[in-house]
Amino acid sequence: MGTRKFRGFGLIAIGAVAGVLLSVGVTAVAQRGSPLPLDELRQLTSVFAAIKNNYVEAVDDKTLIDNAISGMVSNLDPHSAYLDADAFREMQTATQGEFGGLGIEVGAEDGFVKVISPIEGTPAARAGVMAGDLIIKIDDTPTKGMTLNDAVKLMRGAPKSPITLTIMRADRPQPIVLKIVRDIIKVRSVRSKMLDNGVGYIRVAQFQEKTGSDLAKELKELGAKEPLKGLVLDLRNDPGGLLTSAIGVSGAFLPADALVVSTDGRTPDARHKYLATPSEYARGESNYLAGLPAWTKTVPMVVLVNVGSASASEIVAGALQDHKRAKVLGNRTFGKGSVQVILPLSESTAVKLTTSRYFTPNGRSIQATGIEPDYVVADTADGDLFRLPREADLQRHLSNPGTSNEVKSNSDQDNVDVPTKVFEFGGKDDFQLQQALNVLAGKPVQKGSARAQAKADAKAGGGTPTRMKITPTGVEPSKDK
Numbered sequence: 001m002g003t004r005k006f007r008g009f010g011l012i013a014i015g016a017v018a019g020v021l022l023s024v025g026v027t028a029v030a031q032r033g034s035p036l037p038l039d040e041l042r043q044l045t046s047v048f049a050a051i052k053n054n055y056v057e058a059v060d061d062k063t064l065i066d067n068a069i070s071g072m073v074s075n076l077d078p079h080s081a082y083l084d085a086d087a088f089r090e091m092q093t094a095t096q097g098e099f100g101g102l103g104i105e106v107g108a109e110d111g112f113v114k115v116i117s118p119i120e121g122t123p124a125a126r127a128g129v130m131a132g133d134l135i136i137k138i139d140d141t142p143t144k145g146m147t148l149n150d151a152v153k154l155m156r157g158a159p160k161s162p163i164t165l166t167i168m169r170a171d172r173p174q175p176i177v178l179k180i181v182r183d184i185i186k187v188r189s190v191r192s193k194m195l196d197n198g199v200g201y202i203r204v205a206q207f208q209e210k211t212g213s214d215l216a217k218e219l220k221e222l223g224a225k226e227p228l229k230g231l232v233l234d235l236r237n238d239p240g241g242l243l244t245s246a247i248g249v250s251g252a253f254l255p256a257d258a259l260v261v262s263t264d265g266r267t268p269d270a271r272h273k274y275l276a277t278p279s280e281y282a283r284g285e286s287n288y289l290a291g292l293p294a295w296t297k298t299v300p301m302v303v304l305v306n307v308g309s310a311s312a313s314e315i316v317a318g319a320l321q322d323h324k325r326a327k328v329l330g331n332r333t334f335g336k337g338s339v340q341v342i343l344p345l346s347e348s349t350a351v352k353l354t355t356s357r358y359f360t361p362n363g364r365s366i367q368a369t370g371i372e373p374d375y376v377v378a379d380t381a382d383g384d385l386f387r388l389p390r391e392a393d394l395q396r397h398l399s400n401p402g403t404s405n406e407v408k409s410n411s412d413q414d415n416v417d418v419p420t421k422v423f424e425f426g427g428k429d430d431f432q433l434q435q436a437l438n439v440l441a442g443k444p445v446q447k448g449s450a451r452a453q454a455k456a457d458a459k460a461g462g463g464t465p466t467r468m469k470i471t472p473t474g475v476e477p478s479k480d481k
Contacts, residue, residue: 048064048068073353077396077397079352081149082149082349082351082352083149083351083352088350102123102124102165102182103119103122103123105117106152107389107394108148109389112136112143113146115130115131115135116239116308119206120205123180127179128178129180131386131387132169132386133167133169134167136166136175137166138165138166156182158182159182162182163180164177164178164179164180165177165180187208189206189211190205190215191203191218193426195232196437199228199230200219201426202215203426204316206239207238207245207249209242211242212244212247212252213248215248216289219252219293219296223295230299232304232437233326235303235316236306236309237308237425238308239313240312242312243261243312244281246261246316247281247315248281252289253296254319254320256276257275257276258276258323259274259361260275260319261274261315261319262358265357266355270356271356302326302328302329303321303327303328304436305373306432307332307390308334311334314336314337314366314370318360318361321371321374322364323361327374327375328371329375329377329445330375330376330377331373331376331377332370334370335368335391335392337357337358337367340352340354341353354398366400367391367399367401368407369403369405375447376447377431377432377448378432378449379431381446381449383448385423388409392407431446
């Protein structure tokens with residue numbers, strides 16, 4: 001969470017973001033291990049000595065060790081990584097919702113830096129950076145083979161300083177050159193407004209330190225005059241963030257002590273059931289959900305999701321769906337169902353390591369499959385606007401223990417031209433929001449594209465997904481029908 005809470009503990013990270021923006025929560029991690037592989041370590045030291053003594057140019061010890069650690073961790077799965085001093089510092093500040101840079105969340109694909117999502121209202125978003133863009137050059141430096149940390153270092157800089165990004169976009173034959181001016185990025189994680197007919201709208205753009213408490217304030221203000229008749233919770237293009245905030249957001253709408261999410265891994269510390277209790281979401285601070293109006297537990301709800309909804313967003317959507325507290329509408333989510341622990345190596349460096357999978361209250365693992373909406377609706381009436389890679393598209397991604405039917409981006413999106421008209425989430429041209437309002441009003445829901453309609457029809461006549469059973473020792477396949 002904040003730097004004030006970094007006291008040698010490990011940190012749980014559930015965000016799908018890498019590089020520019022990293023997301024963390026807090027948990028204790030015991031130091032344990034198995035006997036060291038001495039023969040393999042001798043081989044490592046031999047390589048170290050060979051490079052030191054024979055490489056064409058001198059390489060300092062720190063660089064060699066950093067590269068060795070980075071190579072070990074980055075080849076495990078897409079979300080494990082070595083955090084050098086700069087990346088570790090960035091991680092600590094990013095969760096507070098204010099940091100320097102361009103305002104993009106990035107990952108790696110085929111040796112290039114890929115935009116997961118531009119953050120609303122930032123220099124990158126205003127310049128026209130779009131989800132799915134490949135950044136092939138930063139100023140005059142090609143990004144092919146560049147690590148995410150190195151790319152982030154190049155994109156960081158003093159506010160008001162210029163930077164040029166050269167990007168490739170799927171529907172453009174030629175590279176696009178964008179000139180952007182860096183700025184202090186202040187991400188407003190929660191915003192709300194009243195819609196017609198007594199329906200409230202709340203958008204969560206990212207799960208930060210104060211997201212839960214900010215949500216509580218917005219709910220109180222929305223219902224200040226009279227209880228709401230309906231509520232839309234918008235989690236589209238929300239890449240995730242703090243686990244504690246995801247629990248708090250879920251707890252605002254669920255009964256006290258309701259199960260929000262479970263985690264399961266190899267070690268006892270990786271197995272835990274997270275309930276909607278102050279001890280899980282407030283962590284010793286004031287219970288910001290105390291005093292919420294009673295209507296928050298009963299108001300009819302629709303949760304909006306899409307392919308850019310990942311990790312913490314999927315936890316919230318899955319919890320509200322499993323408890324039958326809300327209907328989920330939109331596109332299948334990203335499918336990041338793993339938990340990362342940040343293990344400090346020193347005061348300034350750390351390792352982000354995948355240690356467990358998480359499961360929805362009904363025991364569903366969404367790893368590499370995502371949350372299937374109750375109402376499958378395209379981004380626009382003409383088709384899907386956001387063409388993002390999914391967890392299943394990433395190299396070395398974890399498998400799903402409950403199913404072999406992983407969902408990749410090209411198997412769940414329309415094979416038609418991408419609509420060119422961009423809309424504002426929560427705006428008058430927001431097709432999915434209009435369909436959410438139809439659900440709340442008891443009106444028919446339009447699916448949008450022909451493929452979205454076909455998916456919705458298939459879901460209506462489909463079978464029951466594989467379930468997992470939550471046990472005191474972990475999670476295992478359920479034998480119940």
